[in-house]
Amino acid sequence: MVNLRINNIDITVKDNMTILEAARQHNINIPTLCHYPDLHINSDCRICVVEIEGYKGLKTSCSTPVSEGMNISTNTPKILNARKTITELILSNHDATCTSCVRNMRCELQELAKNLGIDINRFENVLVKKEIDNHNPALIRNANRCIKCGRCIDVCKEVQGMHVLEIIGRGHEMEIAPAFGKYLSDESCTFCGQCANVCPVGAIIEKDNTNTVWEKLYDPNYHVMVQVAPAVRVSIGEEIGLKTGLISNGKLVSAIKRLGFNNVYDTDFTADLTIMEEGTELINRIKTGGVLPLMTSCCPGWINLAEQEYPEILPHISSCKSPQQMFGTLAKTYFAEKENIDPKDIYVVSIMPCTAKKYEATRKELRIDNENPDVDIVLTTRELGKMFRQMGIDFDKIDEVEFDDPFGISTGAAVLFGATGGVTEAALRTVYEILNNKPLEDLEFKSVRGMQGIKEASVKLGDLEVRVAVSHSLANARVLIEDVIAGTSPYAFIEIMACPGGCIGGGGQPYGTTNDVRLKRIASIYEVDGNMVYRKSHDNPSIKKLYKDYLIEPNSTKAHHLLHTKYSMRSGKA
Amino acid sequence: MILQKILESYPVSEDYLLEILIDVDKQKENHFISEEEITIISNHLGIKESHVCSVVSFYTLLSTTPRGKYIIQICKDVPCYLNDDFNVLKTVENELNIKVNDTTRNQKFTLEFTACIGCCDEAPAMRINDSTYTNLTREKVIKIINDYKEGKYD
Numbered sequence: 206m207v208n209l210r211i212n213n214i215d216i217t218v219k220d221n222m223t224i225l226e227a228a229r230q231h232n233i234n235i236p237t238l239c240h241y242p243d244l245h246i247n248s249d250c251r252i253c254v255v256e257i258e259g260y261k262g263l264k265t266s267c268s269t270p271v272s273e274g275m276n277i278s279t280n281t282p283k284i285l286n287a288r289k290t291i292t293e294l295i296l297s298n299h300d301a302t303c304t305s306c307v308r309n310m311r312c313e314l315q316e317l318a319k320n321l322g323i324d325i326n327r328f329e330n331v332l333v334k335k336e337i338d339n340h341n342p343a344l345i346r347n348a349n350r351c352i353k354c355g356r357c358i359d360v361c362k363e364v365q366g367m368h369v370l371e372i373i374g375r376g377h378e379m380e381i382a383p384a385f386g387k388y389l390s391d392e393s394c395t396f397c398g399q400c401a402n403v404c405p406v407g408a409i410i411e412k413d414n415t416n417t418v419w420e421k422l423y424d425p426n427y428h429v430m431v432q433v434a435p436a437v438r439v440s441i442g443e444e445i446g447l448k449t450g451l452i453s454n455g456k457l458v459s460a461i462k463r464l465g466f467n468n469v470y471d472t473d474f475t476a477d478l479t480i481m482e483e484g485t486e487l488i489n490r491i492k493t494g495g496v497l498p499l500m501t502s503c504c505p506g507w508i509n510l511a512e513q514e515y516p517e518i519l520p521h522i523s524s525c526k527s528p529q530q531m532f533g534t535l536a537k538t539y540f541a542e543k544e545n546i547d548p549k550d551i552y553v554v555s556i557m558p559c560t561a562k563k564y565e566a567t568r569k570e571l572r573i574d575n576e577n578p579d580v581d582i583v584l585t586t587r588e589l590g591k592m593f594r595q596m597g598i599d600f601d602k603i604d605e606v607e608f609d610d611p612f613g614i615s616t617g618a619a620v621l622f623g624a625t626g627g628v629t630e631a632a633l634r635t636v637y638e639i640l641n642n643k644p645l646e647d648l649e650f651k652s653v654r655g656m657q658g659i660k661e662a663s664v665k666l667g668d669l670e671v672r673v674a675v676s677h678s679l680a681n682a683r684v685l686i687e688d689v690i691a692g693t694s695p696y697a698f699i700e701i702m703a704c705p706g707g708c709i710g711g712g713g714q715p716y717g718t719t720n721d722v723r724l725k726r727i728a729s730i731y732e733v734d735g736n737m738v739y740r741k742s743h744d745n746p747s748i749k750k751l752y753k754d755y756l757i758e759p760n761s762t763k764a765h766h767l768l769h770t771k772y773s774m775r776s777g778k779a
Numbered sequence: 780m781i782l783q784k785i786l787e788s789y790p791v792s793e794d795y796l797l798e799i800l801i802d803v804d805k806q807k808e809n810h811f812i813s814e815e816e817i818t819i820i821s822n823h824l825g826i827k828e829s830h831v832c833s834v835v836s837f838y839t840l841l842s843t844t845p846r847g848k849y850i851i852q853i854c855k856d857v858p859c860y861l862n863d864d865f866n867v868l869k870t871v872e873n874e875l876n877i878k879v880n881d882t883t884r885n886q887k888f889t890l891e892f893t894a895c896i897g898c899c900d901e902a903p904a905m906r907i908n909d910s911t912y913t914n915l916t917r918e919k920v921i922k923i924i925n926d927y928k929e930g931k932y933d
Binding site: 367368369370371372373374375376383384385386392 | 814817826827828829830831832833836837843894
């Protein structure tokens with residue numbers, strides 16, 4: 206333990222802590238800008254400087270370890286002046302048109318400027334405007350708002366192993382950009398959106414589709430329906446200022462209904478359907494000696510990685526469309542036929558925790574009869590929050606409402622899709638019972654739960670002892686992928702999610718998604734599962750009915766035609 | 780292919796990235812590294828193009844756009860700036876009739892700024908390809924440029 210003094214308060218902390226960590230542990234606030242939990246300490250911004258007795262100059266508290274007897278001040282006039290000057294300099298090279306920025310009132314730079322009391326900037330604005338990159342369906346990169354904190358580089362390179370963004374140039378001309386200063390779509394970007402989630406300002410944001418949705422909602426020619434992904438129900442609360450990990454089912458449905466959708470459906474329904482299709486695919490591949498391991502196909506970020514960098518892996522990926530796309534297909538076929546609506550008049554909106562889903566929905570392979578897209582438009586959790594704010598919806602003052610039928614009934618297995626390991630657990634619950642022909646005693650596969658980067662489990666299916674593996678974050682995915690390509694993978698089934706923590710940690714989730722926040726959302730996912738009447742996908746009565754009335758059986762010709770797809774190598778250009 | 784020869788002359792390790800880049804730049808009359816070359820180098824070393832671009836853009840001795848045979852780089856760091864009582868840049872601009880970051884029409888000269896070249900004790904200083912010129916005066920600059928123009932170093 207180390208004894209030190211901060212602002213005349215004597216404290217004792219663990220060895221190897223930084224001054225910033227020590228101060229925060231004792232509720233002494235030191236402002237930061239580039240610092241982000243779970244990422245590298247860069248000490249780029251110098252906002253967190255403090256004075257240490259006996260040391261020359263100001264020291265960055267984020268990167269200076271505590272030592273015995275240190276006497277630290279965090280708020281002297283000298284420090285305040287330094288912080289103000291730094292912030293003013295950043296603002297002088299920043300497109301500070303705050304009221305027309307998506308981060309207005311939710312911006313870390315704006316918050317810092319407010320707290321430091323910057324009423325007047327002594328420096329003239331010298332920003333030389335650069336072109337905004339909006340050349341892909343998912344993300345917009347606006348270098349004019351970038352403050353060069355480097356968080357996006359870190360998350361892209363270290364957490365995702367993609368390294369699309371880098372520091373380009375030096376000195377005051379330094380900027381953060383993809384190779385050759387090109388567009389994200391020219392590089393092997395998977396559109397996972399982790400950069401957008403950690404960006405402290407509005408420099409990388411999702412492509413905002415809320416206006417299009419409002420227009421369609423008020424267009425009498427369209428039957429507008431919406432599906433809500435599993436992970437959204439445990440994060441939307443944060444987006445509208447409520448508790449982290451809050452579970453909102455009924456209120457979420459109620460609020461979405463108030464926006465004016467004709468039907469509010471649950472992607473959980475098609476998550477159950479995915480388990481039926483993918484589970485059957487796994488059983489068939491095991492029985493017939495097909496290509497193993499079978500790898501999941503729900504995550505568009507991972508599919509992008511596979512198509513761009515690992516063409517050899519494509520035969521391993523399940524041919525199942527993702528739950529989002531299965532929903533769109535059913536809406537424009539099964540539902541359209543049942544309700545006698547022309548599929549061209551049906552407009553399918555998705556609420557996803559994901560920015561890559563925006564790209565997925567535009568894929569040419571995922572269209573009805575090669576023209577009508579399964580899903581018309583995708584909103585992130587953050588965009589849904591925006592629509593709630595635009596509408597002035599107050600969760601405290603609305604009633605709980607159930608999802609609509611027929612795509613409203615789902616199981617605990619389906620909601621698990623929101624957390625890393627969830628697809629595997631859901632698949633095992635079903636595959637086990639089908640292959641062993643007896644009920645599964647313990648539904649919960651604890652070894653595939655949690656934030657460990659790569660997890661595995663072993664389960665007896667028929668006569669076979671089958672090993673499965675789960676990874677989340679693309680850097681971890683690469684480890685499993687490379688083993689499969691090398692032929693050394695011992696697994697029959699591999700779940701890959703691009704984002705840390707799975708979809709609950711997706712790029713479209715509320716800002717401030719740290720690993721602590723992820724754990725809370727994951728806990729809520731398991732709580733929802735535990736409270737469900739049905740907890741196994743094959744028990745879902747609506748799914749049974751769907752097969753009976755329409756799809757015949759899992760992997761039937763009809764199911765294949767509607768619910769499965771193909772992947773192809775792409776040369777790194779989306 | 781020359782690039783292939785350069786790549787083969789080093790171990791396959793990103794530690795040699797800078798050496799490779801300098802060699803590529805040097806062996807080309809127009810001193811630049813193309814996008815294709817960056818792609819080949821990054822694939823060879825197993826690193827991302829963004830990383831190679833970052834390194835190329837950091838060093839003022841490297842460029843991604845074609846340059847002249849002789850690259851005149853004026854130091855713009857503080858000691859050279861303070862000791863420059865006649866304006867080195869303007870003098871060169873007048874002699875070559877180009878502005879900074881331009882290349883002469885005959886592709887012989889490119890004029891650039893550089894970060895510190897380590898000649899602070901003999902400031903102001905400039906570099907032309909591998910040679911440094913220090914304690915510059917207007918007359919000295921004009922003579923150096925004219926020597927190059929007349930082909931004394933070709």
